[in-house]
Amino acid sequence: MAEPQMREVAFRGGGFVLSPRRGAAAVFFALLLALWELAIRAGWISPLFLPAPSAVTTALWELALAGTLGLHVGQSLARIAAGWSIGTIAGLGVGFAMGIWSMSRAIGVPAVSALFPIPKIALLPLLILWLGIGEPSKIATIALGVFFPTAIAAYSGIDGVPRNLIRMGQSFNLPWLAILRKIVLPGALPGILAGFRITASIALILLVAAEMIGAQYGIGAFILSAGNLMQTDQLLAGVVLLSVLGLAIGTVLSRLERWLLGWR
Amino acid sequence: MRKFHIFAGAVAALAVIGLSPVAQAAEKIAVGALRLTSSGPIFIALEKGYFREQGLDAELKLFTAATQPPLAVVSGDVDFAVTGLTAGFYNLAGKGGVKIIGAQSREESGFPLIAYMATNQAWDKGFRSLKDFAGKSVAVTTTGSTFHYSLGLLAKKYGFDVNSVTMRQLNGLPAMQAAFKGGQVDAILVPSVGARALESEGAGKILGWVGDETPWQLGALFTSPKNIAERRPMVQAFVRAYQKAASEYHKAFNAKDAAGKVVKGPNYDEMLALLAKAMEQPPERIAIGLPYIDALGRLDVGDIYNQVAFWQGAGLVDKSVDAKAVLDLSFVEGHFNLPR
Numbered sequence: 001m002a003e004p005q006m007r008e009v010a011f012r013g014g015g016f017v018l019s020p021r022r023g024a025a026a027v028f029f030a031l032l033l034a035l036w037e038l039a040i041r042a043g044w045i046s047p048l049f050l051p052a053p054s055a056v057t058t059a060l061w062e063l064a065l066a067g068t069l070g071l072h073v074g075q076s077l078a079r080i081a082a083g084w085s086i087g088t089i090a091g092l093g094v095g096f097a098m099g100i101w102s103m104s105r106a107i108g109v110p111a112v113s114a115l116f117p118i119p120k121i122a123l124l125p126l127l128i129l130w131l132g133i134g135e136p137s138k139i140a141t142i143a144l145g146v147f148f149p150t151a152i153a154a155y156s157g158i159d160g161v162p163r164n165l166i167r168m169g170q171s172f173n174l175p176w177l178a179i180l181r182k183i184v185l186p187g188a189l190p191g192i193l194a195g196f197r198i199t200a201s202i203a204l205i206l207l208v209a210a211e212m213i214g215a216q217y218g219i220g221a222f223i224l225s226a227g228n229l230m231q232t233d234q235l236l237a238g239v240v241l242l243s244v245l246g247l248a249i250g251t252v253l254s255r256l257e258r259w260l261l262g263w264r
Numbered sequence: 265m266r267k268f269h270i271f272a273g274a275v276a277a278l279a280v281i282g283l284s285p286v287a288q289a290a291e292k293i294a295v296g297a298l299r300l301t302s303s304g305p306i307f308i309a310l311e312k313g314y315f316r317e318q319g320l321d322a323e324l325k326l327f328t329a330a331t332q333p334p335l336a337v338v339s340g341d342v343d344f345a346v347t348g349l350t351a352g353f354y355n356l357a358g359k360g361g362v363k364i365i366g367a368q369s370r371e372e373s374g375f376p377l378i379a380y381m382a383t384n385q386a387w388d389k390g391f392r393s394l395k396d397f398a399g400k401s402v403a404v405t406t407t408g409s410t411f412h413y414s415l416g417l418l419a420k421k422y423g424f425d426v427n428s429v430t431m432r433q434l435n436g437l438p439a440m441q442a443a444f445k446g447g448q449v450d451a452i453l454v455p456s457v458g459a460r461a462l463e464s465e466g467a468g469k470i471l472g473w474v475g476d477e478t479p480w481q482l483g484a485l486f487t488s489p490k491n492i493a494e495r496r497p498m499v500q501a502f503v504r505a506y507q508k509a510a511s512e513y514h515k516a517f518n519a520k521d522a523a524g525k526v527v528k529g530p531n532y533d534e535m536l537a538l539l540a541k542a543m544e545q546p547p548e549r550i551a552i553g554l555p556y557i558d559a560l561g562r563l564d565v566g567d568i569y570n571q572v573a574f575w576q577g578a579g580l581v582d583k584s585v586d587a588k589a590v591l592d593l594s595f596v597e598g599h600f601n602l603p604r
Binding site: 048049225 | 350351356360361406407408433436438439445446449580
């Protein structure tokens with residue numbers, strides 16, 4: 001039997017540790033945009049099929065110069081803010097009820113399952129009959145879309161709170177409200193906040209549907225109109241606006257998460 | 265197993281050769297249309313084999329919105345299409361995507377296609393004539409639509425400012441009719457079937473019809489510039505078949521008596537049954553909204569020029585679009601109203 005040989009080995013157990021690479025995303029997007037622009041300038045792609053980034057930027061710039069950019073973004077933000085807030089407050093209320101009381105859950109779960117999959121766009125004529133073609137029907141479209149995922153996120157968030165923590169609170173004779181405020185709410189918060197991320201995107205997606213109802217201004221109305229008029233550069237300009245809005249809302253939610261979940 | 269496949273393939277090949285002596289030379293084409301009576305000649309030509317007569321093996325592709333057929337021509341999914349002319353169409357055509365070669369339907373006096381209606385509330389407040397349109401709100405699909413152009417022509421006719429009319433864009437007939445029934449708007453532009461329904465429900469009153477007020481070139485037959493450049497004989501053959509079907513349509517549905525009243529022409533019942541089958545709707549319903557279609561697919565060229573100018577004036581079509589470049593008048597003879 002040979003003497004075991006000693007050999008120097010480099011540390012290999014680094015795992016797939018991800019280190020932040022600042023700027024990599026920016027470089028990637030810049031390269032992609034440059035290639036896109038080049039493909040159109042060189043004539044590889046017809047501008048009929050895909051407008052150049054420069055054309056999209058020009059469309060945005062013209063919108064800003066005409067002074068309507070603020071109107072579009074402002075009106076859309078107002079609709080999203082109102083619709084999302086109403087949908088979220090109602091969804092949290094119903095979701096909490098479903099999480100805490102047996103009766104609410106017995107009724108709520110099948111009701112949510114039955115009503116959630118209804119396409120909101122199919123309801124537009126009804127919403128118009130009930131609420132008219134002003135702001136209420138547009139806000140209701142967004143609120144309806146936000147309500148159901150929020151309710152689901154809230155009650156499954158509460159379901160996920162460890163039972164033994166609640167039992168401990170009960171053993172120590174904590175008042176009902178204190179258990180709710182100090183154990184259930186913080187425990188359910190991560191799930192609820194994840195739900196917010198989804199509903200914020202849903203609100204943006206439903207903006208186009210909401211602004212189908214006789215909207216003169218708004219990013220959704222702008223995108224719809226550009227599509228009907230085959231103005232593809234403006235269409236993409238509107239899509240860029242939606243993406244930027246999505247990014248901004250996402251950033252705000254990240255901040256909110258860091259602040260609210262600091263206790264973890 | 266493989267042997268069987270080869271055998272089956274051979275049988276299939278024999279069957280194809282044996283069954284289609286004519287199809288051997290037939291050139292494959294695809295035609296795009298909406299399931300509307302204004303596309304009537306396409307359905308007639310398909311059903312009665314007029315494309316095949318011209319050596320064309322035509323496949324029909326149906327679309328659900330007027331914006332789709334021109335896009336399908338640009339993408340090469342269809343070779344020909346018929347649809348209503350909108351601002352979006354001219355933006356696409358102006359970029360060299362499609363070229364108009366003939367006429368589809370036309371708004372024409374005596375053919376009730378699109379109605380102007382007033383709600384009962386607006387009627388009670390004195391909105392009883394199309395002259396009173398200024399300052400009213402009206403439900404339309406979108407700006408840049410055929411409805412928008414009709415309103416523009418009406419404004420010119422009665423001398424009111426089209427910008428004083430509030431156009432409520434509701435992106436679809438169901439939403440438009442809901443807004444009208446709920447009294448959210450003063451007026452609506454609505455196709456004949458919907459207009460009759462709204463009237464019989466007592467939701468409003470018909471003030472007039474677009475065709476009676478302002479005749480114009482509502483729709484067109486178009487193809488891609490590539491087809492015109494590279495497959496000219498095929499385009500000519502298609503137009504011949506289209507004209508044959510259009511003239512049958514015209515004779516059956518667009519005949520007028522000495523007093524100018526629309527009457528049933530020859531083969532009316534046969535043609536109505538054919539269209540009813542193609543539309544998958546009862547004949548009585550089809551008969552309500554049969555549009556005027558020129559027998560030879562001739563265009564009101566002056567109106568096309570006027571449409572482009574109107575959209576450019578409204579800022580909806582790019583200033584660089586030239587009406588002349590959008591048209592190819594060499595396939596159909598005798599177009600109307602040519603600008604000097």
